[in-house]
């Protein structure tokens with residue numbers, strides 16, 4: 001049987017994410033030597049026949065030193081300004097570094113809207129595909145200069161998982177200042193590196209050291225685990241490794257990379273629609289289901305009918321995404337609702353045949369549902 005590491009080595013299309021602290025320092029800004037080291041590894045992977053999409057953090061961090069900001073700002077406007085200065089420097093640094101290999105790069109700045117609106121999602125997909133087709137390396141980041149706290153993906157780990165799905169990647173490599181997942185706080189003696197995560201349930205046993213965000217980027221180990229779980233659950237194997245081990249992490253040798261934590265792709269590749277529903281959609285409201293409706297939707301994969309709903313909240317319209325919530329307040333599914341919020345109070349709790357003929361339809365159709 002082919003191992004996760006072999007699959008990573010054989011991946012034809014790889015999304016690589018690198019974190020801010022692996023490219024910058026607080027006092028000096030961007031560190032060209034470390035950036036070159038990463039680009040060397042990416043160029044080697046390309047030379048071995050793979051397509052590469054880079055998701056790079058570091059815009060905000062790269063803007064700090066030139067703007068004489070002593071630390072990552074808390075307020076949004078200064079973050080946006082730092083990102084504006086830093087993204088330009090970052091893109092320029094990649095352009096310069098890839099040029100050593102005669103390689104062209106293309107900058108792709110995405111907003112959360114590009115992920116949460118299905119029409120935009122397709123647009124981003126086409127752009128990335130075209131760049132790859134033209135043999136340019138897409139360098140992706142969130143568009144931090146216009147992102148606000150309400151509308152932003154927030155961390156590039158999850159952004160990278162979304163991008164990996166959008167481009168149909170065969171592998172996702174998350175590079176940062178941690179060299180993998182540990183079974184305890186890695187700063188304490190005795191903590192062991194977990195080399196393979198075979199199934200999502202393996203993660204439950206991990207006493208994750210939630211060290212929180214560093215001083216430069218926004219992700220901690222938690223967002224890496226979330227991103228790895230998102231990608232692996234939809235069929236994409238993931239490697240979590242240290243940025244300084246980039247060459248080893250991207251190695252195409254037959255046995256596969258010999259560093260980091262490898263996450264087996266546990267689920268099947270899911271359709272863009274289901275992935276979007278599960279991970280990216282902007283949830284506009286909730287429907288409270290009785291136990292019978294939960295059983296119908298979850299166990300029998302049926303559509304949700306008005307009769308099984310006893311409460312609604314949120315200001316949504318037909319076509320929006322809502323959470324389906326079971327008796328103990330647990331979100332059991334997510335789906336595209338067929339009615340406006342204003343229409344539902346008169347319908348819920350009633351059997352379909354008691355409804356006016358024009359309203360005798362599913363509230364959420366089974367095809368528009370994903371279980372959570």
Ligand code: GLU
Pocket residue numbers: 019020056057058059060061083141142144154155156157216217218219
């Ligand atoms: N997009 C942010 C930046 O470039 C980084 C987000 C993250 O650290 O995950 O500064």
